[in-house]
Amino acid sequence: MLYLREMIKRCANNYPTKVAYYCGSRTATWKQMDERSDRFARALQKMGHGKGTTVSIMSLESIEVYEHFYACMAIGAVRVGINTQYAWPEVLHVLKDSKTRVLLVDARLKTMVADHRSEIKAIGITIIGYNGEHDFPLDYETLLSEASGTPEWPELAPDDLLFCSYTSGTTGVPKGVMLTQQGGADCVIHSLISFGFAPDDVWYMPAASAWVVIIMNCYGLGNAMTTIIPDGSFKIDAFLRDVERFRVTVGLLVPTMVQRAIIEQQNAKYDLSSLRLLMYGSSPATPKLIRDAREAFKVEMIQTYALTESTGGWITYLTEGDHKLALESEPDLLKSVGRVGIHFECSIRDDEGRPLPPNTKGEIWLRSTTLMKGYMNLPKETAEALKDGWLRTNDIGSMDERGYVYLLDRQKFMIITGAVNVFPTTVEAVIVEHPAVLEVAVVGVPHPEWGEAVVAVINKRPTHKSTSLEDIIGFCEGKLSKPETPKHVVFVDELPKTANAKVKKAEIRKWLSNEKGLVPWNTEIE
Missing domain, CATH: 3.40.50.12780 (ANL, N-terminal domain)
Structure with missing residues (x-):
């Protein structure tokens, strides 16, 4: 099969001067991406790392994120991105769970690990700093400047790990999803075919690269199109x-x-x-x-x-x-x-x-x-x-x-109220039609009589600040069944979201369930 590491070489050989990535004022051509990722791959091999080694990265959005991933592809190392919204216990869990041996840290995030360097060292992880001033043991640009030759390519199998994407951590401890070499390659090729992307397209998908969406900013490997990366964050x-x-x-x-x-x-x-x-x-x-x-x-x-x-x-x-x-x-x-x-x-x-x-x-x-x-x-x-x-x-x-x-x-968001199944998206699709509603999240909150009750949490448009609970519930009449109609509405300035702008429904439900007075019944029911 055609692995992603081979696609990098073909892009570099066939489109050497074409821009692969723009990020703010920076650019990188396909040839530069190939050469710099090869240098890092070689540096990793000189350090004794190779196929199966987990090489993690904690970064804001930058071109180096993709140099790192491409280097991992070359030598069969497993790429792990660390979500910058994680609390330290979650970061430590990911590092231990994935058996990380090398951690790249964006200098803009050095305070996230400043008080935990001894813990990181104790579990056998080498830190490499990049993208600014830092005092970590190794420096990325120095390693690249000292690396010579090309990395040795180990044999790969289709089900070898390409990268591991950890869940956003909105419920419980983050769990790692192990994704394969074939899965990554097939995702790139079939996405290009299904979307009808061409070499002259310029692609922009501004999500945080810590998790699985990093593969979407590698679509250019399949046709050499140019990709835009957010400068730091979205x-x-x-x-x-x-x-x-x-x-x-x-x-x-x-x-x-x-x-x-x-x-x-x-x-x-x-x-x-x-x-x-x-x-x-x-x-x-x-x-x-x-x-x-x-x-x-x-x-x-x-x-x-x-x-x-x-x-x-x-x-x-x-x-x-x-x-x-x-x-x-x-x-x-x-x-x-x-x-x-x-x-x-x-x-x-x-x-x-x-x-x-x-x-x-x-x-x-x-x-x-x-x-x-x-x-x-x-x-x-x-x-x-x-x-x-x-x-x-x-x-x-x-x-x-x-x-x-x-x-x-x-399934985890389905609300069971009075033995009736209610799907939040059905309720949300009605409520968002109200002219006062900018965003809405519907969740089930424990209720002493119905088991759960439907509650709508709404971020109002600035032009409709006077909208009330009665307005929203009245708007739902005739559009939703009685079980689907919210029993209560809570207005907020903003809905909590993950790094990739998904609404944190589990967090909303926990907040409504545990904080007394937010809903007009006993919120302490488990």
């Missing part, structure tokens, strides 16, 4: 300025980012004429948001659905043609995440694992070469998730006769 105004400055043609945002981009564009009016395609995914989007985005940006749109456990490989596609069909005659299609890509098999199954007929709610099961190898050091959880080559996603959905998948919600 900001919506910086994203739109970069689209204008670098003439971005294709971008991807999660729904919460899309909402903010719409507002920013309405206020500032950036030149986005280069943008031909806006992709959105990673969490459910409401039909209203889709309509608003098409109006604001005047671009084609594709919705996607993916999982960390599928190497971030996009499973379904709601194409531009699907969007047009929905807007012209089939509005309910906007509730779909599209049809399944050719590199996946999808089955909707009941609690016993039996396939269900079309239009029946059940758990989404998947089979593909991009599926994870398992969870790091968690054999029980791996066995529960992987069944005879299929992945149990824990996502609830259905598939109609034409193959369109409707993602209802994650």
Whole structure:
């Protein structure tokens, strides 16, 4: 098979002077990416590291993040990104769990490890600093300057580890998703094919690289297109300025980012004429948001659905043609995440694992070469998730006769109120149509009579600050069933989100459940 490390060489040989990455005022050509990553790979080998060694990185967004990943690809080392939003106990867990031996630390983040260097040293980890002033034992640029020759390439197998992506840590201890060489390569190639990306496209997906989305900023390995990296961290105004400055043609945002981009564009009016395609995914989007985005940006749109456990490989596609069909005659299609890509098999199954007929709610099961190898050091959880080559996603959905998948919600977010199952996304899709609502998250909160009660947490638009609980509940009447209608509404200035702009529903639920007085019943019920 064609591994990603071979794609790096081909990009460098076939497009040596073409820009691979822009990051702020910095650029790197494909030849430079190849040469610098080779130097780091060689430096790692001189230090005694190679195939199977975990080489981790704690960084804000920078070109070095990808030099590091490419170096790992070359020598078969396992790449691990450290989420910069983690508390120290979570960081330490990841370092120990992954058996990290080398840790690159962005000098801009040196205070995160300043008080823990003895702990890091005690578990056998060497720290390498880069991107500014630091006093770590080794310096990245010095290592590169002293490295000579080319790294030796060990033999690889398709199921060898490429990288390990740790969960965002919103519930419990982060767990490592082990992703393979074949999964990474197939994700790159099939994504390019399914999205219709070309060598002349300029791609911008401004998510934090600590987790699985790093592979999406490696799509250029499959066609040598140029990729934009956020300079340090994502900001919506910086994203739109970069689209204008670098003439971005294709971008991807999660729904919460899309909402903010719409507002920013309405206020500032950036030149986005280069943008031909806006992709959105990673969490459910409401039909209203889709309509608003098409109006604001005047671009084609594709919705996607993916999982960390599928190497971030996009499973379904709601194409531009699907969007047009929905807007012209089939509005309910906007509730779909599209049809399944050719590199996946999808089955909707009941609690016993039996396939269900079309239009029946059940758990989404998947089979593909991009599926994870398992969870790091968690054999029980791996066995529960992987069944005879299929992945149990824990996502609830259905598939109609034409193959369109409707993602209802994650099983863990489903609310059981008075023995009735309520899917938060269904409620959110109604509430967000209210003109006062900017963002909404619906969760189940323990209730003494119904087991759980539906509660909506709302971030209001600045122009509608007088909107009340009664306004929202009255708006839901006739649109939602009685069990689905919120029993209470809480207004907040902002919804808590992960580094990649996903709403932290587990955190919201815990807050509402534990802090007395936020809901008008006993919040201390377990």
